[in-house]
Amino acid sequence: MTTFETAPTAAGTHTVEIDGVTQRYHVHGTGPVCVAHSGGPGIDWEYLRMPALERDLTMVYPEPVGSGASGRLASHPHGYTRSRYSRFLGGLVDHLGVPEVHLLGHSHGGFVAQYHALHHPERVAGVILYESAPLTGPEHMAEAMRLVQAFAERYAGHPGLPEVLASFQAIPTISDDGEMTAVARGLLPSYFADYWGREAEFAPFRASVRATHISGLAEDLTPDVIDDRAGLGALTVPALIVVGRHDVICGVRWSEELHRLIPGSELLVLENSGHFGHLEEPEAFAAAVTRFVTAGAPGTV
Numbered sequence: 001m002t003t004f005e006t007a008p009t010a011a012g013t014h015t016v017e018i019d020g021v022t023q024r025y026h027v028h029g030t031g032p033v034c035v036a037h038s039g040g041p042g043i044d045w046e047y048l049r050m051p052a053l054e055r056d057l058t059m060v061y062p063e064p065v066g067s068g069a070s071g072r073l074a075s076h077p078h079g080y081t082r083s084r085y086s087r088f089l090g091g092l093v094d095h096l097g098v099p100e101v102h103l104l105g106h107s108h109g110g111f112v113a114q115y116h117a118l119h120h121p122e123r124v125a126g127v128i129l130y131e132s133a134p135l136t137g138p139e140h141m142a143e144a145m146r147l148v149q150a151f152a153e154r155y156a157g158h159p160g161l162p163e164v165l166a167s168f169q170a171i172p173t174i175s176d177d178g179e180m181t182a183v184a185r186g187l188l189p190s191y192f193a194d195y196w197g198r199e200a201e202f203a204p205f206r207a208s209v210r211a212t213h214i215s216g217l218a219e220d221l222t223p224d225v226i227d228d229r230a231g232l233g234a235l236t237v238p239a240l241i242v243v244g245r246h247d248v249i250c251g252v253r254w255s256e257e258l259h260r261l262i263p264g265s266e267l268l269v270l271e272n273s274g275h276f277g278h279l280e281e282p283e284a285f286a287a288a289v290t291r292f293v294t295a296g297a298p299g300t301v
Contacts, residue, residue, distance in 0.1 A: 008027075008095050008096050008097055009027055009033065009058055009060070009096055009097070009098065010027060011027050011028060011029075012026070012027060013025075013026050014026070014027065016091065016092060016095040018065075018087070018088050018091035018092070018095075019087070019088075019091070021065055021070070021071035021072075021073065021088075022069075022070055022071040023062060023063070023065060023070050023071070023088055023091065023092055024062070024063045024068060024069045024070045025060055025061060025062040025063065025092060026045070026060070026061045026063075027058065027059070027060050027061075028049070028051075028054045028058075028059050028061070029053065029054030029055065029056070029057050029058050029059045030057075030058055031056045031057040031058050031294070032057055032058065032102065032125075032293050032294060033057070033058045033060060033096060033098050033101045033102070034053065034057045034058065034059055034060065034101065034102040034103075034104055034128075034289075034293055035060045035061075035062065035089070035092065035093065035096075035101050035102070035103050035104065036048055036050065036059055036060065036061050036062075036104040036105075036106070036109075037062060037064065037085070037089065037103065037104070037105045037106070037109035037112050037113055038061070038062075038063075038064060038067075038106060038107075038109050039105075039106045039107030039108040039109045039110070039131075040064075040067070040107070040108050040184075040211060040212075040214065041064065041066070041067070041080055041085075041108045041214045041216070042066065042067050042180060042211050042212040042213060042214040043067070043184060043209065043210075043211050044063070044067055044068045044209070044210040044211060044212070045061050045062065045063045045064070045067070045068055046208065046210075047205070047208070047209055047276075048061060048106055048109075048278070049061065050278045050282070050285075050286065051282075052278075052282045052283060052285070052286035053278075053286050053289055053290060055286075055290075056290045056294065057289075057290060057293055057294075060092075060096065060101070062088075062089070062092055064080075064085060064088070064109075064112075065080070065084070065085070065088050066080050066212060066214050067211075067212045067214070068210075068212070075219045076214075077212075077213050077214050077215045078215050078217045078218065078219055078221060079217075079218060079219040080214050080215075080216075080224075081218050081224045082111055082112055082115040082224060082226065083115070083119075085112045085115075086112060086115050086116040086119065086120065089103075089112065089116050090116065090120055090123075093123050094123075099123070100123055100124065100125035101123065101124065101125060102124070102125050102126045102127070102128065102292075102293045103116060103117060103124055103126075103127045103128065104127075104128040104130060104289065105127070105128070105129060105130060105132060106130045106131055106132075107130075107131045107132070107249070107250060107275065109130075110129045110130055110131060110132025110133070110250070111132060111133070111136070111226050111228075113127050113128070113129060113132070114127065114129055114132060114134075114228060114232070114235075114258075115228070117235060117237050117239075118228065118231055118232070118234070118235055121235075121236050121237050124237045125237065125238075125293075126237055126238040126239065126240070126292060126293065127235075127237055127238070127239050127240075128239075128240045128241075128242060128289055128292065128293075129239060129240070129241045129242070129255075129258055130242045130243075130277070130278075131242070131243055131244065131247055131249075131250040131255075131275050131277075132241070132250060132254070132255070132258065133250045133254035133255075133257075133258070134226075134227070134228045134229045134232060134254060134257055134258055134261060135226055135227040135228065135229060135254075136225060136226040136227075137225050137226070137227070140254070143251060143253060143254070144248060144249050144250075144251070147247075147248035147249075147251050148165075148168060148190060148248050150248075151164075151190045151248055152164075152165060155196070158196060160189055160196060163186050164186060164187060164189050164190050166186065167182075167183045167185075167186030167187045168187065168190075170182075170183050170186075171183060174213055175213065176213050177211065177212050177213050179213065180211040180212060180213040180214075181209065181210055181211045183211075184209050184211045185206055185207070185209050188202075188205075188206045188209065189206075190248050190274075191247070191248065191249065191274050191275035191276060192246075192273075192274040192275070192276060192280060193244060193245070193246040193272050193273050193274045193280055194246075194272075195274075202279070205279065229257075229261060232258065232261040232262050233261055233262070233263060235262050235263070238264065238265075238292070239258075239262045239264075239265040239266070240265070240266045240268065240288065240289065240292040241255045241258050241259050241262070241265055241266065241267045241268070242255070242268045242270065242277060242285065242288065242289070243255035243267075243268070243269055243270070243277075244269075244270045244272075244273030244274045244275060244276070244277045244280065245269055245270065245271045245272070245273065246272075246273065246274040247273070247274050247275045248274065248275070249275055250275070252269060255267060255269070266292065268288045270284060270285065273285075
């Protein structure tokens with residue numbers, strides 16, 4: 001690993017080279033260090049900026065390898081498995097030079113964070129699983145489609161609904177960054193508790209979302225299927241699980257299951273949020289995460 005700077009936790013934009021690939025990341029705020037891994041995979045990191053957390057924490061936002069201005073694997077758009085993301089996450093933690101960090105993983109980033117906490121807990125002070133789940137695959141997809149159907153029934157007749165449903169149908173056909181960005185923006189109303197009721201507030205966010213096409217396949221083109229249910233009972237680091245009551249893609253069912261499986265975990269259900277509680281209920285979200293991190297933080301930078 002080759003580094004390119006001398007103050008890795010200073011505010012601003014940084015890069016570090018890991019396994020010959022550039023990892024770009026951004027630092028905001030002061031306090032105990034919390035690394036926030038964005039989701040998708042492939043959604044650009046900016047959507048996960050959390051200014052309310054930056055008041056009390058040093059938030060480190062990586063641009064996960066393969067997305068944004070970070071480098072691409074030679075096998076791009078394939079090969080972005082959780083073990084690969086975890087390797088880059090570990091390299092970044094080493095580069096930051098602090099004894100321990102908290103990990104916050106949102107959506108697919110939650111899958112990465114829980115994998116890393118399970119397999120490499122030695123530098124992890126705690127983990128925040130934010131809109132995560134213990135598994136992917138047919139069972140997860142069936143639950144998501146049930147919740148999408150409920151969303152469609154709730155908004156039957158709304159002029160924006162056909163675009164949302166068409167975007168779900170287009171997911172299997174995505175083959176480039178433009179299509180990925182268009183689908184991500186198209187889906188977004190269903191990812192909020194009440195997007196159309198707060199459209200003036202959230203429309204700029206929707207228009208700003210950018211994404212990179214990442215296939216979800218390993219280098220040998222096999223699916224990177226996730227099922228952590230058998231292992232989560234052995235998680236040794238403190239865990240906070242956060243979910244929005246109205247999330248359609250990683251719904252409450254999965255956070256409740258994570259809570260049952262992880263010993264001593266805490267569960268926060270944000271009653272007026274969907275998939276983006278840090279935007280929909282930012283103060284409640286920040287208060288819970290800040291309390292969790294500062295209660296177990298080894299120090300500040």
